[in-house]
Amino acid sequence: MADDVHVLKHQSIAETLAREIRTGRLKRGSRLPGEHALAARFSVSRNTIRSALTELSREGLIATHSGRGSFVTFDGRPLDDRLGWARALADQGVSTETKLLRLERVDDPELAERLGVDSPSFFAIDRVRTLTHGPAVSLERSRIPGVDGLLDLPAHGLIGGSLTATLASVGLLADRGEEWVSAGPLDETDAAELGRPAGEWFLTARRVSWTATGELVEHVESLLDPLRFQLHLRFGSES
Structure with missing residues (x-):
């Protein structure tokens, strides 16, 4: 049951961040808040945040690089x-x-x-x-x-x-x-x-x-x- 809750949490967080990216609140090229800040915002562990960021990366919305953070790569123009x-x-x-x-x-x-x-x-x-x-x-x-x-x-x-x-x-x-x-x-x-x-x-x-x-x-x-x-x-x- 705990695993199911974890999955639901990270998917929900990924959906929230994806919505902010797609609507332009988080613009292309901007760096996402760090794991600590995101964990505090959503009241979850850093592992849950990492799973959410992995989902966003798989969707092609962000790029994450060790030591530098996560950057928005989506700009809302699918044919660009x-x-x-x-x-x-x-x-x-x-x-x-x-x-x-x-x-x-x-x-x-x-x-x-x-x-x-x-x-x-x-x-x-x-x-x-x-x-x-x-x-x-x-x-x-x-x-x-x-x-x-x-x-x-x-x-x-x-x-x-x-x-x-x-x-x-x-x-x-x-x-x-x-x-x-x-x-x-x-x-x-x-x-x-x-x-x-x-x-x-x-x-x-x-x-x-x-x-x-x-x-x-x-x-x-x-x-x-x-x-x-x-x-x-x-x-x-x-x-």
């Missing part, structure tokens, strides 16, 4: 790819699986010069995303800065398999950026990675994102199945 394509697709009821192709530290002076950053050191993270029991829908080649908090990334991997959560854990939260989208046929190399025929047309997206203070968050080039991803623009005055 700053949250990651997995979340964007999941919020549309599409279940996906991700295969990590590459995770290593690289030097790319040309990219550093193009982005206007001082260090040529990046982490290269290449992933293929597939529909569950279905075909590949995206190939993503991310380059993120080789900052101190990420130096052990090749050894320990992404937090919960999420690049968004990993970046948030070191305070790299996208506040602004640019994205370019075009379309064209897959070459043989990309087609092989995606398990698609060479020459099939895919969208090509290149995105650069920055923190509010001007730090690079991510440079990513993605190949996207046009049946699953669309470009949506708004213009003109709101009525």
